[in-house]
Amino acid sequence: MTAKKGFIRRTKQREVILDVLRSTRSHPTADWVYQEVRKEMPNVSLGTIYRNLKTLTEMGQALELSYGSTYSRFDGNPENHYHFVCEECGQVTDLDLPVQKQLEEDVSDMIDGQVSYHRLEFYGVCRDCLSLAEATDHEAE
Ligand code: ZN
Ligand code: MN
Numbered sequence: 001m002t003a004k005k006g007f008i009r010r011t012k013q014r015e016v017i018l019d020v021l022r023s024t025r026s027h028p029t030a031d032w033v034y035q036e037v038r039k040e041m042p043n044v045s046l047g048t049i050y051r052n053l054k055t056l057t058e059m060g061q062a063l064e065l066s067y068g069s070t071y072s073r074f075d076g077n078p079e080n081h082y083h084f085v086c087e088e089c090g091q092v093t094d095l096d097l098p099v100q101k102q103l104e105e106d107v108s109d110m111i112d113g114q115v116s117y118h119r120l121e122f123y124g125v126c127r128d129c130l131s132l133a134e135a136t137d138h139e140a141e
Helices: 003-022 030-040 046-058 101-111 127-140
Strands: 063-065 073-075 082-086 092-095 121-124
Touching (some): 003 046, 030 046, 046 063, 046 073
Parallel strands (some): 082 121
Antiparallel strands (some): 063 073, 082 092
């Protein structure tokens, strides 16, 4: 294969991956993206998916949300925004809250340095899990 064809193929792969990522608001794992991309490109490998997600993140077209020891999730919306994470089902939801730019300035002053970005996440139990827990409680009575 010529270098040009290789380049076109890689660009095409990255486009499909970004489309898949932007088609959902579920903040999917690399594995979920892999299953979806395979429907369009059956020969794609999981390694290719990981590599492209990393590249997209570095290019500022996606966000990687890493949750400690558990696997990363990816977000097709690269603008800083806040999330709610359900500790029961793991669902990650976007929050319609203004980003607190002032915090970054305050912290920059505090550390006498320069903050480039911040992340803010809220943890708890989502509505679905809450009503499921309530239903189970009633059954137990
Ligand atoms: Zn939940
Ligand atoms: Mn998000």
